[in-house]
Every structure is written in C-alpha cells, then in structure tokens.
C-alpha cells in the first residue's frame with residue numbers, strides 16, 4: 001500500500017513571501033488536497049545570521065491570505081504555527097549522538113583558517129575543493145589535545161566511499177550523484193546548531209513526509225539528505241524538483257531582492273484578489289490539459305497533476321497577473337470590489353475618510369463604473385483622475401478629435417440639451433445625447449467622440465452618460481464651455 005500523502009513547505013525566514021516561494025507552497029498544498037493528504041509547515045531557521053525580522057510572519061500570514069491553509073505544525077494554543085527547527089535542537093541532538101556512537105559522524109577541530117588554506121591548495125592543484133578528512137580518524141588523545149587548546153569541534157558526517165546516490169525525481173526522472181564528489185560534511189556547526197541538510201532530513205523523516213516538492217536549487221542538497229536516510233536505515237521520500245520562477249531578466253526570484261514587485265504583501269496592498277493570485281500562481285510551471293486559464297481553487301485541486309509540471313523555468317509576467325486579476329474583478333460582486341478599492345481613493349486624498357452619504361453613493365457609483373476596466377484596486381486612483389480635476393488637458397489624440405469642423409456645434413447643442421434637463425441622471429443624459437443628434441444631424445463617432453473628449457479629456461472610457469452624470473452638471477458645463485472657447489478662439 002502506498003504511504004499517505006504528507007507534504008511540506010519549509011522556508012527559511014530570510015525574507016518575505018514572494019511569487020516563487022508561494023508557487024512552491026501552493027503546489028505542495030494542491031498535491032496534499034488532491035490526494036486527501038496533509039500539508040505541513042516548517043521554518044528552517046538554523047542559519048541564524050540570515051534570518052530577518054518579520055520573515056517568518058510574512059511567509060505564513062500571506063500563505064493564509066492566498067487561501068493556502070496548512071493542516072499541521074507546532075501547537076500554539078489550539079492553532080498550528082509552523083514547526084521551527086531552532087525549537088527542535090534536542091531532537092536533532094539525539095540523532096547526532098547516535099551517529100557519533102556508531103562512528104558514522106565524528107568531531108572535527110579544523111579551524112576556518114586551516115580549511116581555507118586547504119581549499120586554496122586544492123584549487124592551485126586544479127582540484128575541486130572539498131574537505132580532505134584531516135580529522136576523520138583522530139585518537140581520543142588528539143581530540144583531548146585540541147580541546148585543551150580551546151578549539152570547538154564541528155561534527156562531520158563520514159561520507160561513505162564509492163557509493164552512488166540515485167533518486168527518481170518526479171519532474172526530472174533519474175538523478176544520481178557519486179559520493180566521491182562530497183567531502184565529509186558538517187552536520188553540527190561549532191556553535192552546536194545543526195546544519196540545514198541534517199535538520200531537514202531528520203524533520204522530513206519524523207514528520208513522515210512522503211513527497212518533497214521544492215525548487216530545483218535543492219537538487220544538490222538531495223544526496224546529502226539521502227546519506228542521512230541511509231545512515232539511519234530510513235526510507236527516503238519521493239523528490240520532485242520544480243523549475244524556478246524567474247523575473248523578466250531571467251533571474252531567480254529571491255527574497256533578498258527587496259526592490260522588485262514580487263512579494264505577495266505588495267500585491268495584497270495594491271488591491272489584488274487572493275483567488276486571482278492563487279489561480280495565476282498555480283499556472284506558473286504547471287499547466288492543465290487544454291487552453292482554459294481561469295479555474296477556481298476547487299477545480300485546480302481536482303485537476304492538479306504533478307506529472308504535468310514543466311521542465312523549463314517559468315517567467316513571472318506581471319502583465320498576465322494584471323489581466324487575470326481583471327478577469328476576477330469583473331466577475332466579482334460590486335460590494336467586494338468597493339471594499340478593495342475605496343481605501344485607495346481615501347489614501348490618495350481624493351476622498352475623505354468620513355464621507356457624507358451622498359458622496360459615498362457617488363463613490364460607489366464611480367467604482368462600479370470602472371469595475372470592468374480596473375486591473376487592481378489601487379489603479380482606481382489613476383483611472384478616475386478626471387473626476388477629481390477642475391480642468392482637463394487634451395492629449396494629441398483628443399485634440400485631433402476636437403479639430404473636426406462639426407465639433408463646436410455638437411458641443412454647444414449638447415450643452416443646451418443638458419441645461420434643459422430636469423434631472424441630471426444617466427438616462428436623461430442619454431436622452432440629451434439623442435436630442436443633440438437630432439439637432440445637429442451628427443451621429444456615431446462624430447457625435448460621441450467630441451462629447452467624450454470635451455467632458456472627460458480622453459478618447460476612451462467607461463459608459464459616457466454615467467461618466468457625465470458622475471462629473472456633475474457644473475463641471476460638465478464648464479468643460480464644454482472651455483472646449484468651445486478654445487476651439488472658436
């Protein structure tokens with residue numbers, strides 16, 4: 001019988017959750033859900049120098065925001081937080097002691113300077129630098145001598161000779177390494193903290209991880225982890241090394257590139273929808289059968305198949321993410337989009353925090369007007385600029401529209417028709433446009449474009465009568481007057 005599916009996402013807390021990390025977490029989550037398995041989270045924090053404040057919090061809180069929930073981790077009062085390797089030092093110690101007792105690991109007192117010297121010599125001889133094993137077979141007396149000198153030992157794993165480490169990777173098929181490529185490697189540093197590869201292997205075994213789906217930069221770590229499995233006689237999990245997500249310059253997305261728009265938090269703050277991001281990220285380096293691209297979470301869980309993981313790197317295309325978010329915004333209900341969007345108008349100082357009811361209704365209508373066009377919440381500020389300006393300027397395209405000879409007549413007639421309206425409402429405004437058509441004999445583009453350009457300053461935009469309604473009578477009449485003046489000067 002095959003083992004129950006148990007997968008994990010195990011970041012180091014060295015920075016904030018980015019699209020690449022999220023993709024790796026998401027695929028593990030999808031794999032777990034698809035197989036009714038468990039998704040576990042763990043913080044790999046043993047490299048303390050690299051840990052950053054808030055890194056762990058960001059890694060996990062934005063997973064939650066994306067809708068990626070985990071089933072297991074450390075118990076933090078009725079809830080699960082991530083397991084943390086630094087809280088598991090006693091566990092690792094037990095396994096280190098066992099390896100020492102069995103002679104599969106040993107204390108090494110070589111100093112950093114000695115190691116550096118050895119590396120330089122190897123390089124000078126054209127060899128690939130690796131630890132020579134100088135302290136492999138120290139006698140107890142030699143060990144005592146080093147201790148007496150005040151040297152701290154690291155603990156190294158005794159790499160077996162002439163062994164091949166092979167695994168059948170879910171994405172890349174068979175991969176193998178020769179043990180001769182490895183020097184005896186450190187499993188516990190001089191400060192007593194285990195190294196990454198050692199702690200990972202122990203944790204993955206104890207947490208009964210069945211499949212390890214992670215980025216391909218971990219391929220070279222796999223043989224070291226296999227050595228640990230072998231030393232304890234444990235059955236290794238199945239590995240799947242996924243291609244990395246690259247930025248537009250074909251560089252790996254990394255937590256340490258803080259200036260790139262790639263962090264989930266940034267997208268949340270810009271007013272992206274978590275479901276759209278979930279959908280978008282699921283298609284980075286994986287594709288279902290067929291052309292369809294919009295899928296609900298449940299659909300993705302159902303069709304997720306790791307055999308369709310790509311073997312070439314996926315490029316993160318922010319334009320495509322915008323497009324996908326727009327698809328979700330369009331089909332989302334107006335209330336939710338208002339909640340996503342209104343804070344951006346307030347933050348930009350376009351609207352006050354506490355609005356009168358009439359202003360609030362106006363804002364609701366304004367946001368609804370742009371729902372089809374909007375790619376993300378914060379974009380509302382630039383999209384609606386014309387509603388918050390007294391005067392508008394015309395770009396070249398708009399100017400060209402206004403140069404047609406019928407334009408002053410159309411604008412004057414429209415201004416008259418508007419003035420005669422009893423209510424300045426979208427339907428009535430539509431009526432005024434029709435009446436202008438009758439009065440001037442102009443129709444189609446020759447009628448609509450001058451009205452649109454003169455009132456909004458742009459050749460494109462949402463529904464014209466609604467836009468005019470939201471601009472309000474005074475602004476519209478002022479703009480029509482200014483345009484006519486400019487054209488008849």
Ligand SMILES: Nc1ncnc2c1ncn2[C@@H]1O[C@H](COP(=O)(O)OP(=O)(O)OP(=O)(O)O)[C@@H](O)[C@H]1O
Pocket residue numbers: 010011012013014015019020021022023024213214215216217218243244245246252253254255256
């Ligand atoms: N660009 C990427 N594309 C896909 N997966 C990635 C990418 N970067 C990291 N991962 C995966 O995210 C998981 C967490 O990795 P890790 O914490 O090392 O993140 P990182 O962004 O590589 O950090 P750092 O840049 O600090 O090394 C790992 O499984 C790793 O393979």
